[in-house]
Every structure is written in structure tokens, then in C-alpha cells.
Amino acid sequence: MSDELKSMWFCPECCAWNGTQLRTCIKCKRDRPLVPVTVGGVPVGHSEDVTLRHRVRAKIDRLTE
8 A cells, every 4th residue: 555545635625634545535525636635745733724835845745756
């Protein structure tokens, strides 16, 4: 199992964190993004207020790994 599937992921639609095994968001039922923002890509102090900048930076980092 990849690290991406072991981390909680962020739903940009309703701004909620979802569990590691969930394929859809618990609140809005949106499918998990192809390249989700995970807890490893967001600074610890910003887990409650993830901004667009955090989301873009996390995706760029994941894609360039």
C-alpha cells in the first residue's frame, strides 16, 4: 500500500479531513481526488485552515517526488 493510501486526505469541496480507507468524503460524498492533499503535505498548525496555497504546494511536492 502506498503512503498516499495510508494518510488522511483533505476534501477541498467541504474542507474536511477523511480517513485513510475512505474512497469518498464522509460529509459531501465527493470521490477522493486523483492526487489528494494528505496530512503529510500540510504544516501541522494549519490542519484546521488548509488554504489553496497549502493544497497546491502539497500536490506539486507529491508530483515532483
